[in-house]
Amino acid sequence: MVEILDGKKLRDEILAELKLKIDMLDKKPSLCVILVGENPASKIYVNNKKKTAEKLGIKSVMINYPKSVTENELLEKIKELNNDVNINAILVQLPLPAHINCQNIISAISPIKDVDGFTPENLGKLFSGQTPYVYPCTPKGMLLLLDKYNIELDGKHVVIVGRSNIVGKPAAQMMLNRNATVTICHSHTKNLADITKTADVLISAVGEKLIEDNMLKPNCVVVDVGIFKDNSGKTRGDVEFDTVSRIASYISPVPGGVGPMTIASLMINTFELFMIQNKRSSGI
Ligand code: GUN
Numbered sequence: 702m703v704e705i706l707d708g709k710k711l712r713d714e715i716l717a718e719l720k721l722k723i724d725m726l727d728k729k730p731s732l733c734v735i736l737v738g739e740n741p742a743s744k745i746y747v748n749n750k751k752k753t754a755e756k757l758g759i760k761s762v763m764i765n766y767p768k769s770v771t772e773n774e775l776l777e778k779i780k781e782l783n784n785d786v787n788i789n790a791i792l793v794q795l796p797l798p799a800h801i802n803c804q805n806i807i808s809a810i811s812p813i814k815d816v817d818g819f820t821p822e823n824l825g826k827l828f829s830g831q832t833p834y835v836y837p838c839t840p841k842g843m844l845l846l847l848d849k850y851n852i853e854l855d856g857k858h859v860v861i862v863g864r865s866n867i868v869g870k871p872a873a874q875m876m877l878n879r880n881a882t883v884t885i886c887h888s889h890t891k892n893l894a895d896i897t898k899t900a901d902v903l904i905s906a907v908g909e910k911l912i913e914d915n916m917l918k919p920n921c922v923v924v925d926v927g928i929f930k931d932n933s934g935k936t937r938g939d940v941e942f943d944t945v946s947r948i949a950s951y952i953s954p955v956p957g958g959v960g961p962m963t964i965a966s967l968m969i970n971t972f973e974l975f976m977i978q979n980k981r982s983s984g985i
Contacts, residue, residue, distance in 0.1 A: 703946045704850065706924070706953040708842070711849050712961035716757060719968055723758045730975035731760035732790040732816065732967075733782055735775070737801070738768035743794050750792070753964050759971055762788065772801045776809050783811040789975040790816035792967070795867065813978060816970045819866065827874055834977060835970040840872035842962025843904065843924055844879075850951060852902070852922055854879040860897055862886045862939070863906035868926055872904060905939035914944040922951040926959050 723729060732754050736747045747763065754761040764778065775793075782788050791814045797803045807815075812822040813834055818841075823833035835841075847854065859881040863869040873883045886896055894916040897903055905912050906926035917923070927939030938955030946952055953959055 703949050704951050706846050706850060706951050706958055708846055708953060708958040708961040711846055712965040715845070715965045716753070716968060719972060720757050723972065729758050729760055730789050730971050731762065731787060732792065732971045733762040733764065733788045735764045735766070735778070735791070735793045737766045737770055737775070737794070737797055747794055749964060750967060753968060754971070757968055759968065768798050772805060775801065775806055779806065779809040783814060788814065789978055790814055790971040792816050814974060816967060816974060818871070818970070824871065827871060835973055836875065837867065837871040838966035838970060839868045839926060839959060839963045840875045842966040843872065843926070843959055844875060845966065846953065846959065846962050847922070847924070852951065854881045854902065856880060856882070857901040858882045858884065858899055859902045859904065860884045860886060860900035861904045861906065862893070862897070862911065863926070865906065868906040907939050909939060910941070912940040912945065914941065914948045917945065917948050919948055920950040923949045924953045924959060925955050928955050928960060
């Protein structure tokens, strides 16, 4: 019988514990989220982040720029936020419009306020075996979820489909840190199913209908990071949930799996950056 990796339940547990810690602080952590343009999915994600932060007592500052904003205007704002002692964490919601160089924007964020762990300093530390200020939210949330269900990674073959800077690449490094054997697949990978069939843990982070039961090894663990709306408007992930559930030992649903864990990680990261900036140990 497949077991569901319940991200909502774990998120609620994590946030309840985090709220107790935040309640005990006299000064509260603050998170600034920058959204550019009107991408409907990004707007939903950003609103969820704001709502969750507020429930926890984290101050949230939302800055919404029109799509026409220039790279320089964004860089100036980030400089201002880096120097603002009332802001502990900065998140620039991705993707950005094509006229803005996303790497320039991310690199401008002070590494100690980089709540996504995406700056060259934080990613460089992650990839060179040092400790970044914080780890990227989605891979961190995935690991928290796998750990909750005592899923061992040491010596396991983890296959990651998707090579983004947000998920695939940092997830691969974080799995390597757990002594997994890691394979990254992507849009140019030949014979994808031959590789996914060898996975003990399959992570799909693509954003399209992709993973079917005939691509899997029996009793594997399936983590679905994809989220999009199908033709009928239903929210779904990369994985064909019903058929894959008959073959996998664990599966994360969409919605309700990795998504809530990403938000939980963002809240933990905000708290951790606050504690680092205030020179206290976070205990998480
Ligand atoms: N867009 C999709 N996922 C993410 C994320 O984790 N961080 C940011 N900044 N943008 C995203």
